[in-house]
Amino acid sequence: MKNKYPELFQAIQKYNNIILVTHYSPDGDALGSMAALAYALIALGKTVRLYNQSVQPENFSWVPLPCVLDNELNKLKDFPAELLITLDCGDESRTGRELLPLLQNKKTLPWKDIVVVNIDHHFGNSEFGDLNIVESDAPATAFIIGELIESLGLELKDEIGIGVFLGIYTDTGAFAYPSTTAKSLEMGARVIKNGLNIREFTEKLSNTWTLNRMQLWGRLWQELELCSGGKVAISKIPHAYFEDTQTTSEDLEGYASFLRHLKGVKAVLMIRERKDGTVKASFRSDGVINVQQIAFELGGGGHKAAAGVDSNLDMQTFAGKARILLEQYIR
Amino acid sequence: MKNKYPELFQAIQKYNNIILVTHYSPDGDALGSMAALAYALIALGKTVRLYNQSVQPENFSWVPLPCVLDNELNKLKDFPAELLITLDCGDESRTGRELLPLLQNKKTLPWKDIVVVNIDHHFGNSEFGDLNIVESDAPATAFIIGELIESLGLELKDEIGIGVFLGIYTDTGAFAYPSTTAKSLEMGARVIKNGLNIREFTEKLSNTWTLNRMQLWGRLWQELELCSGGKVAISKIPHAYFEDTQTTSEDLEGYASFLRHLKGVKAVLMIRERKDGTVKASFRSDGVINVQQIAFELGGGGHKAAAGVDSNLDMQTFAGKARILLEQYIR
CATH class of the missing domain: 3.10.310.30 (Diaminopimelate Epimerase; Chain A, domain 1)
Structure with a gap:
């Protein structure tokens, strides 16, 4: 698969210490995109840290992440970050109260020369990154991440497959919203072909109601x-x-x-x-x-x-x- | 696409007057398979009649059919049927009380030499046809019909696309049941690529609750x-x-x-x-x-x-x- 985003591709090849960020109160697309990209970067030999202002939500506690999801920026201060990738954030404020001022005045970040990449599918994204990969036609950020990962020569399988499938599945309302594209169904098909157990997946995703609810x-x-x-x-x-x-x-x-x-x-x-x-x-x-x-x-x-x-x-x-x-x- | 079922392919080429039957109280797969195959056969120049013991259910009243769905066999008695195709019927009894005795003793059918083809995906199908296309691995009968239609050189679009998509979508619980295969997602992708309006589709399919319910x-x-x-x-x-x-x-x-x-x-x-x-x-x-x-x-x-x-x-x-x-x- 050809590299649709040569600048992003170069940045990923160049930098080794990468922080991934998604919006606070993360949904399936935010967490799924983060999980998939994190596992993919680790498979490429990168060192990855994960940050979110919120904790991993209870109903998504089953989503595998390759390392701790930090929710205090302080915990990352010793990490020699070179690249910060925001996922599924329509504007800077979605990254939360800790990161917002830092993104607005980048020099105050603990990492002075950090490169900010903004990957998102929200229409009207404010393009706050040094590099902005914004595809408002994509049904989910996880779909963009899926294309990126495949272009990096990796397969959408195991934890990577779960993350990509989760993002697409939840953001298309189980392939039901108007945003559902043929390509997103085809990507889902590749994940299933690579071994996703869809019974286990939907059981974890759907069986979350309490009797009280x-x-x-x-x-x-x-x-x-x-x-x-x-x-x-x-x-x-x-x-x-x-x-x-x-x-x-x-x-x-x-x-x-x-x-x-x-x-x-x-x-x-x-x-x-x-x-x-x-x-x-x-x-x-x-x-x-x-x-x-x-x-x-x-x-x-x-x-x-x-x-x-x-x-x-x-x-x-x-x-x-x-x-x-x-x-x-x-x- | 190669013809996976040469005998069925020959039968469809040979006979011109065809009756399609699905099980009583038809669900989305039964109706969708019938609709898709009926439109496909008509596109090939065949004369088609549709039979079901039940009427078209209220919640599926929007599903397009190319002709009347007869629910009394008497209404078909003057039709010079040569081929009868049952869809989504696990055994003879699923065709209903009128057809069951006729299928069990074929000579008493109004059409003495009629050929019965049984297309289904239920495990343990009783194989009651002269020709039995039973694929228990298929997530829906509509998936088998989709493959058949494509092998006949037709595209899964318009009413054919709606029928195939309806069958797969409902019988996989919106691509969620364990039966969901990569191939079924790929087939869904082809239908969307061919122009299915998924917003309209899911709205018709899902917005069926009454306040009473x-x-x-x-x-x-x-x-x-x-x-x-x-x-x-x-x-x-x-x-x-x-x-x-x-x-x-x-x-x-x-x-x-x-x-x-x-x-x-x-x-x-x-x-x-x-x-x-x-x-x-x-x-x-x-x-x-x-x-x-x-x-x-x-x-x-x-x-x-x-x-x-x-x-x-x-x-x-x-x-x-x-x-x-x-x-x-x-x-």
């Missing part, structure tokens, strides 16, 4: 409301429900998206009550219906398909106002 | 029980819940599998109360834990990973007995 979702599902002639689903989450079911707002991960399974539902509004009685609301739509304007009128903002509001209103008042706007804008 | 699941989730130290989830479904939520047992499709998302849960028992107060119970496991023996002791049977019981006991009594056995067998 299911009870929370169950209660919310029983109380779902539809409006705008069935085109919008509204879910209200009183703060007390978290205490009742011993859950946290993290247990709502994926909840709004799931409501899009409702037939005819084109948009979803999730209103979460905070402990102090104020609310945080999230709109999600099919990308055809524009929820940005509705969020704006409620004091928030966002994009056409995903918008949000932080409001000081109480949940019932907010829900009432939102409902009137929804009925008005979406018919 | 979500309310039923929500209620059941709130009442879930764990046993065997968290390794088994038990869900009891009183008959009244269907009336309360205006649902039917069809709304439980996929329910037992979903419970496997619970962390640490290796087996699931779903006990559904019938209107007369008796129960129908289903066990599902990860394939490592054997649920067949437990079902057997309760008067049922099945396989290691999937077993069932029809019982005259009432729900509470049955649940109590099952729980004792589960605690005994699964620790």
Whole structure:
């Protein structure tokens, strides 16, 4: 395979001490990209350190990493880093509060001449690196990493294969999102051909629900409301429900998206009550219906398909106002 | 592509009037295989009729078929059929009550010299055809059909692509089941390359939940029980819940599998109360834990990973007995 990124290729050949960084609260693509690239660099004889502002998330604790994931920059201060590669970070701030000021004024980094490479697939990446490999057409950063690793002459197998597959699989919603490309399915096929045990993989990835979480979702599902002639689903989450079911707002991960399974539902509004009685609301739509304007009128903002509001209103008042706007804008 | 099945290839070249049959209560693989093959045969200039004992299911009403799906054999009696191809039928009985006696004693078919071809991927297929294309390694019948269609010189695109993709996607649980092969991902990649709109596809496929169904699941989730130290989830479904939520047992499709998302849960028992107060119970496991023996002791049977019981006991009594056995067998 030809080297699609000659400058990156040269940098990897030139430098031996490399730090990999992904965004805080890492998702499957961030962790998978990091894992795959780390194992690949080690296979090439490099010395690698891993940094993330957050710890490895509980639901991804099974993802193999070749060394400790440091979450204090201080722990890396004696490492003679020459190259810092950020993965899946749309802008500098995604690297976290410790690295952000250092990236903004590179000379204050403990490593004065360090070269920063920014590898990402987010549209509108701020291109903060000395070298920027940004492919907004790629379904996942792990897909870019997969191409890079293959161009380095390595196969997508074992831990490298798991990392690449994890990133693509999670960022395409299991090959279901519009971003899913033929090439990403083909890359998945190569990983399976190289021996990935897909039963074990999906079991580790999917079997992560607690009974508490299911009870929370169950209660919310029983109380779902539809409006705008069935085109919008509204879910209200009183703060007390978290205490009742011993859950946290993290247990709502994926909840709004799931409501899009409702037939005819084109948009979803999730209103979460905070402990102090104020609310945080999230709109999600099919990308055809524009929820940005509705969020704006409620004091928030966002994009056409995903918008949000932080409001000081109480949940019932907010829900009432939102409902009137929804009925008005979406018919 | 070379013709992997020369006899089938010859039969398709030789005969012009072809009936396609899939199993009753068709799933995505049955319907997808039928749709893809039908469009392909028509593209080759054949005359095709489609038969299924059941009507096209509501949740698959969007799947394009090139002609009416007849569900009374009588409607086909004037068709001069030469070839009958069964798709995704593990044995004759899966073709339904009308065709079964005819297949068992072929001479009584309205078409005396008809050639029966049986294309399937189920392990242990009874090979009831004059020609049997049974590939138990294939993740879906639609995968076999995809290979066949490509060997006939046609591309997996448009309606053919939708049919093939639907079959593979649904029968592999969206490329997640152990049966997912590299070749099936590669075939999916070719369909996407040929223009499948995956956003529209998954939207049609997934956005099929009714609010009633979500309310039923929500209620059941709130009442879930764990046993065997968290390794088994038990869900009891009183008959009244269907009336309360205006649902039917069809709304439980996929329910037992979903419970496997619970962390640490290796087996699931779903006990559904019938209107007369008796129960129908289903066990599902990860394939490592054997649920067949437990079902057997309760008067049922099945396989290691999937077993069932029809019982005259009432729900509470049955649940109590099952729980004792589960605690005994699964620790």
